[in-house]
Amino acid sequence: MLHEFRxxxxxxxxxxxxxxxxxxxxxxxxRVNQVLLExxxxxxxxxxxxxxxxxxxxxxxxxxxxxxxxxxxxRIEDAADAAAEPTAEAPAPPPTERLHEAFGGAFGADxxxxxxxxxxxxxxxxxxxxxxxxxxxxxxxxxxxGGQRQAVLVGYGIREGSAKGRRPRATPHGAEHVEPGPxxxxxxxxxxxxxxxxxxxxxxxxxxxxxxxxxxxxLARDLGVDLEQVVPTGPEGTIxxxxxxxxxxxxxxxxxxxxxxxxxxxxxxxxxxxxSAPHVTEWVDVDVTRMMELIRTARGREDLAxxxxxxxxxxxxxxxxxxxxxxxxxxxxxxxGEHLLVHRSVxxxxxxxxxxxxxxxxxxxxxxxxxxxMADALGRLVATARAGRSRPEDLRGSTIxxxxxxxxxxxxxxxxxNPGEVAILALGRVLARPWVVDGAVVAREVTTLAxxxxxxxxxxxxxxxVLREVADFMADPATALALG
Amino acid sequence: xxxxxxxxxVQLLTPEGVLVEHPDVALVLTDEQWRERxxxxxxxxxxxxxxxxLQRHGELGLWAPCQGQEAAQVGAALATRPxxxxxxxxxxxxxxxxxxxDPVTLLGLFRGxxxxxxxxxxxxxxxxxxxxxxxxxxxxxxxxxxxRDGAHEGxxxxxxxxxxxxxxxAEAFVYAAVNDAPVVFxxxxxxxxxxxxxxxxxxxxxxxxxxxxGFPGVRVDGNDVLAVEAVVSAALERARAGGGPTLVExxxxxxxxxxxxxxxTRYRTTAEGEAWRLKDPIERVRAHIVRSGIAxxxxxAEVEGRAEQLxxxxxxxCRAMPDPTPTSMFDQVYAEDHPVMxxxxxxxxxxxAGFTDAPHHAGAGGGQ
Numbered sequence: 001m002l003h004e005f006r007x008x009x010x011x012x013x014x015x016x017x018x019x020x021x022x023x024x025x026x027x028x029x030x031r032v033n034q035v036l037l038e039x040x041x042x043x044x045x046x047x048x049x050x051x052x053x054x055x056x057x058x059x060x061x062x063x064x065x066x067x068x069x070x071x072x073x074x075r076i077e078d079a080a081d082a083a084a085e086p087t088a089e090a091p092a093p094p095p096t097e098r099l100h101e102a103f104g105g106a107f108g109a110d111x112x113x114x115x116x117x118x119x120x121x122x123x124x125x126x127x128x129x130x131x132x133x134x135x136x137x138x139x140x141x142x143x144x145x146g147g148q149r150q151a152v153l154v155g156y157g158i159r160e161g162s163a164k165g166r167r168p169r170a171t172p173h174g175a176e177h178v179e180p181g182p183x184x185x186x187x188x189x190x191x192x193x194x195x196x197x198x199x200x201x202x203x204x205x206x207x208x209x210x211x212x213x214x215x216x217x218x219l220a221r222d223l224g225v226d227l228e229q230v231v232p233t234g235p236e237g238t239i240x241x242x243x244x245x246x247x248x249x250x251x252x253x254x255x256x257x258x259x260x261x262x263x264x265x266x267x268x269x270x271x272x273x274x275x276s277a278p279h280v281t282e283w284v285d286v287d288v289t290r291m292m293e294l295i296r297t298a299r300g301r302e303d304l305a306x307x308x309x310x311x312x313x314x315x316x317x318x319x320x321x322x323x324x325x326x327x328x329x330x331x332x333x334x335x336x337g338e339h340l341l342v343h344r345s346v347x348x349x350x351x352x353x354x355x356x357x358x359x360x361x362x363x364x365x366x367x368x369x370x371x372x373x374m375a376d377a378l379g380r381l382v383a384t385a386r387a388g389r390s391r392p393e394d395l396r397g398s399t400i401x402x403x404x405x406x407x408x409x410x411x412x413x414x415x416x417x418n419p420g421e422v423a424i425l426a427l428g429r430v431l432a433r434p435w436v437v438d439g440a441v442v443a444r445e446v447t448t449l450a451x452x453x454x455x456x457x458x459x460x461x462x463x464x465x466v467l468r469e470v471a472d473f474m475a476d477p478a479t480a481l482a483l484g
Numbered sequence: 485x486x487x488x489x490x491x492x493x494v495q496l497l498t499p500e501g502v503l504v505e506h507p508d509v510a511l512v513l514t515d516e517q518w519r520e521r522x523x524x525x526x527x528x529x530x531x532x533x534x535x536x537x538l539q540r541h542g543e544l545g546l547w548a549p550c551q552g553q554e555a556a557q558v559g560a561a562l563a564t565r566p567x568x569x570x571x572x573x574x575x576x577x578x579x580x581x582x583x584x585x586d587p588v589t590l591l592g593l594f595r596g597x598x599x600x601x602x603x604x605x606x607x608x609x610x611x612x613x614x615x616x617x618x619x620x621x622x623x624x625x626x627x628x629x630x631x632r633d634g635a636h637e638g639x640x641x642x643x644x645x646x647x648x649x650x651x652x653x654a655e656a657f658v659y660a661a662v663n664d665a666p667v668v669f670x671x672x673x674x675x676x677x678x679x680x681x682x683x684x685x686x687x688x689x690x691x692x693x694x695x696x697x698g699f700p701g702v703r704v705d706g707n708d709v710l711a712v713e714a715v716v717s718a719a720l721e722r723a724r725a726g727g728g729p730t731l732v733e734x735x736x737x738x739x740x741x742x743x744x745x746x747x748x749t750r751y752r753t754t755a756e757g758e759a760w761r762l763k764d765p766i767e768r769v770r771a772h773i774v775r776s777g778i779a780x781x782x783x784x785a786e787v788e789g790r791a792e793q794l795x796x797x798x799x800x801x802c803r804a805m806p807d808p809t810p811t812s813m814f815d816q817v818y819a820e821d822h823p824v825m826x827x828x829x830x831x832x833x834x835x836x837a838g839f840t841d842a843p844h845h846a847g848a849g850g851g852q
Contacts, residue, residue: 008542011745032799033537044747051541051799213679213751236753 001078003052005036007067011043016068019061020045024074028056036074039067052076212239223248262357273419277333281414282463283450286471287435288314292445294478307375311447311474312350312404315427316366317374317481318473320346322466323400324367329423329466330399333457340457349398349418350378352385360418361390362398371481402427412448422454423463425470447474486675486682487759489735490689494715495705499763501771503710511714515778521558521709522773523787525766528554528578530791531587532740534798535577535594539744543802544594548575552707552739555765556672558582559712560734563720564640566608571623571641574612575672579642583609587794588801597808599816617643617650620669624656627667627723638723639667640716646677648693649685657697657729666723668716669694669731672706674738679751694731706736707765737763810836 007017017039024036033049040046057075061067210227212220216239220227227239230247234240259267291314298309323330323346332341348366352359361384363369363377384390401418406429415426428448435444451467473480489495494509513521532550539547550557557578564570570579580590585602592598593612600611613619623641630637647653648671660667673690675682686693694701704715712734719730737760741748773779814829 006542008540009545010540012546033534033795043745044741044750046540046744046747048540049537051537051543209749209753211751211753217750 002057003054003076003078004072005048005051005074005076006072007039007069008048009069010039010046010048011041014041014043014069016066017041018066019063019073021063022059023047024056024059026056026059030054030056030076050076052078054078210239211237212244216241216244220244220247225251260357262354262359266358269419270416273417276419277417277422277454278456279414279417279452280455280458280460280463281450281452282460282467283412283448284467284471285446285448286474287437287444288430288447288474289445291474291477292430304372307372308379309371309375310378311406311430312402312427313371313375313378314474314477315402315404315425315449315470316348316350316363316378317369317371317477318470319400319402319425319466320348320366320369320374321473321480322469323348323423325469326462326466328462329453329458331422331457332399332420333422333454343399345399347397347399349401349421350381350385351401351403351418352382354385354390355388359385359390359395360398360401361385361394362396364397371477400424406430406447412450414450415452417452417454422457423466424452425467426450426452449474487737487756487763489703489705492689492691492703493705493735494702494711495708496711496714497708497768497772499707499768501768501775503772506711509711509714509718511710511717513710518769518773518778519783521562522766522769522779523790524558524562524578524582525554525709525769526787526791527794528558528581529766530795531581531798532577534795535587535591536740536744538591538799538802539594544591544744545596546743546745547594548743549738549740550575550577552737552760552765553672553674553734554578555709555769556670556706556712556734556736559709560640560642560670560716560732563713563716564608565637565720568637568720569604569608569610569623569626569639571610571619571626571639572612573616573619573642573644573647574614575644576612576642580607580609583607585609587798588805591798591802592805595802595805597805599813617647617652617656619643620647620653620656621659623667624660624663624665624729627660627665627729628663631663631666636724637666638720639665640670640720641667642670642672644671644677645673645675645682645685645690646680647671648690649677657694657699657731660729661697661699664726664728666726667729668719668723669729670716671731671733672736673733674706674736676738676742676748676752678742678746679748689733691731691733694729699729699731701731701733703733703735706734707763707768709765709769736765 009015010017018041020038020040022037024030024034030036030050030053032051032053035047036050038045038047054076057077059074060071061073067073211232211234212227217227219225219241220230220239223244225244225247227244230239230243232239233243288311291311295309295311298304298307327342327344328340330343330346332343333339334341345365346367348363349360350363352361361381363374363381366374366377369377381390381394384394398418398421400421401415401424403413403415403424404427405413405415406427409429411428411431413426415424417424426449428450430445430447432443433446434441435446436442437444449467449471451463451470453463453466494506495504496506496509496511497503529551532554535544535547536549536551538544553575557576558581561570561579561582566583570576570583572579577587577590581587585607589598589601590612592601602609602611604610610619610622613622620641620643623639627639630639641656643650643653653669657669659665660669671690673682677685689703691701691703702715702719704711706712712732715732719732722728722730738748739757739760770779770784774784811829811832814825814832817825
């Protein structure tokens with residue numbers, strides 16, 4: 001009978017293991033509990049003993065392969081069928097010898113010496129009694145030890161196709177790699193203890209062992225420190241947390257600055273957005289001379305004193321109106337990817353450079369605001385955010401966003417969407433530039449608007465229409481406000 | 485690193501297999517008893533090796549190996565009378581074997597198909613206790629009960645060097661001391677509490693802690709099956725006679741991993757393992773019985789053959805072990821029928837019956 005040995009969960013709840021080396025080859029006759037291979041998991045390097053006696057028909061993984069728990073790693077043809085052929089050259093070892101094997105050599109014998117695996121290096125010409133894997137595939141093992149028996153209860157864990165577990169290192173080792181890896185390779189314990197079943201006397205006594213507790217190893221991995229190069233100062237030659245930190249500082253050409261909460265949120269949000277929503281950015285230059293005149297007029301009016309009426313105020317008004325007119329741009333793609341959540345209200349997010357970093361507080365129901373209302377809301381929102389006092393609820397739930405790069409003296413950019421939204425407008429600086437009016441070049445106050453949108457939801461026609469409407473509003477806001 | 489047990493270590497059989505005398509402790513075995521002890525040690529090591537392998541085969545979720553501690557466990561269990569209760573940790577596979585618990589039964593717990601699997605009353609062997617040190621309190625309570633029954637029997641409770649730092653163990657010492665409870669605290673000091681070495685648990689030898697509680701403590705060579713049996717026998721005799729508790733520290737070594745999820749090569753030196761390997765508990769008995777003609781090569785081979793059979797028995801039975809039915813969890817909560825359990829069992833049964841593949845839940849759960 002053909003048996004498949006599946007990668008077991010050698011720890012508790014591991015999802016995968018890396019094959020370090022095979023101790024057997026195709027054609028070898030193996031005994032129950034003879035060591036077949038060594039694997040490394042997130043927790044330990046362990047030797048896997050054979051559950052079956054028989055002839056090795058196929059090795060299904062190479063050293064260096066990371067194999068999910070539950071995936072077959074070796075095929076063994078049952079001894080009962082294969083017995084006739086190999087007995088002459090590989091007689092079953094006497095009980096004493098098997099005991100030495102199983103008992104980890106505590107009886108004084110060296111299993112490595114007493115149990116040489118008979119090598120039959122002819123994988124290209126399988127023996128008649130060893131069917132090819134493909135021929136054997138359609139016949140699943142039957143009987144009480146059959147393949148159905150992959151209970152969640154036992155050491156296989158729950159199968160989850162491509163679950164990715166934490167692994168101690170990335171670089172595979174060859175079969176005979178017992179010496180420390182080359183400098184620069186991630187830290188890896190060099191295994192010299194012989195405390196796994198079947199290995200009694202190690203041949204690695206001479207090797208230097210890195211001694212460090214798992215958290216220290218973790219730290220070293222995170223900091224990119226090679227533990228082999230670290231001078232230990234801990235008890236019994238152990239490497240301490242401080243040793244690793246010192247080594248990292250000594251090696252560091254750059255300083256690792258911990259990210260603030262806001263910065264971490266920004267990193268996460270921007271990554272999420274940039275790699276989930278296909279961005280398209282369009283931009284347009286706008287002659288905003290009339291808008292600037294209106295702003296200057298407003299500043300002279302006593303009844304408007306205290307209100308910050310700026311280009312941003314008009315951009316916000318223009319975008320809120322456009323979004324109200326074109327609800328598809330004021331929307332989110334549902335998690336199922338099959339629905340568009342069209343928001344009934346325009347909650348306008350404003351990207352603000354606060355002392356804690358970039359935050360995006362929102363103006364609720366911005367589509368309902370007039371000039372005075374918008375200026376008032378913007379002024380309070382920006383002041384609160386710059387003081388670092390935005391409430392968490394103010395920083396959530398925007399439906400479309402403006403980022404004002406003009407205040408930094410910049411013309412335009414390609415803004416990245418606030419996650420969950422489908423459009424964001426960047427407002428550039430207002431600058432006097434040569435502009436053609438009625439066939440003559442004159443100096444006009446001009447700004448640049450850039451609109452990024454999620455092309456999964458918003459097509460170029462809609463994006464262009466919205467951007468054009470904002471531009472038209474800002475070109476002549478007085479008329480637009482007066483006439484609706 | 486702790487390899488040498490020091491001058492106060494009670495030893496009757498040296499690592500070289502030579503019988504030595506001790507001023508306070510003596511035990512003489514017949515040839516048959518020597519062979520019995522040797523075979524027990526071999527079988528225990530074999531069952532432990534097989535279970536470790538079964539975990540690597542993917543058949544067990546976990547196993548806590550006892551390799552290296554066979555003499556401590558076999559010797560202490562043999563010192564008890566069959567009617568006397570043993571309270572194990574989760575590593576006393578050797579004691580379970582001496583008490584007649586089929587190793588396959590132990591596997592159920594580590595395979596996740598049973599919650600313990602044997603009736604403590606059948607074997608005088610309590611269920612494995614995973615919570616570190618808890619069982620010392622259970623044992624002291626049990627011993628105080630025996631004391632009040634006038635039973636004149638001792639109780640043996642196991643714990644490790646790591647558990648010696650637990651509050652439960654300290655409380656158990658206090659209660660046992662002030663009540664003269666007939667209990668023997670049997671500490672298998674295997675030098676490592678997972679990755680924590682003994683020097684992080686104590687500034688003095690563990691057996692000396694007993695003095696602070698007001699009862700005797702003794703350190704015995706835990707790899708010397710004869711000395712362990714002798715020392716624990718004396719301690720139990722004292723308990724039966726109303727003399728109160730004793731702390732026996734069996735100085736030994738966990739040759740394997742803490743559990744199959746542990747990699748001891750990350751925190752122990754190979755040299756330490758090699759030093760302890762020279763003190764192997766089985767090797768010294770074999771040297772003694774071979775040298776003194778108690779056993780010959782043929783008999784040793786027979787024992788090894790029987791050990792192989794035990795391994796095969798475990799392997800076969802483990803793979804064929806049935807999954808429990810979901811409703812079986814209600815059966816063990818109360819000794820007798822209980823209306824709440826009946827109600828919950830009925831609910832779960834009807835819930836399970838609502839699935840299209842429901843029929844197999846109603847059966848005995850062969851899982852095939």
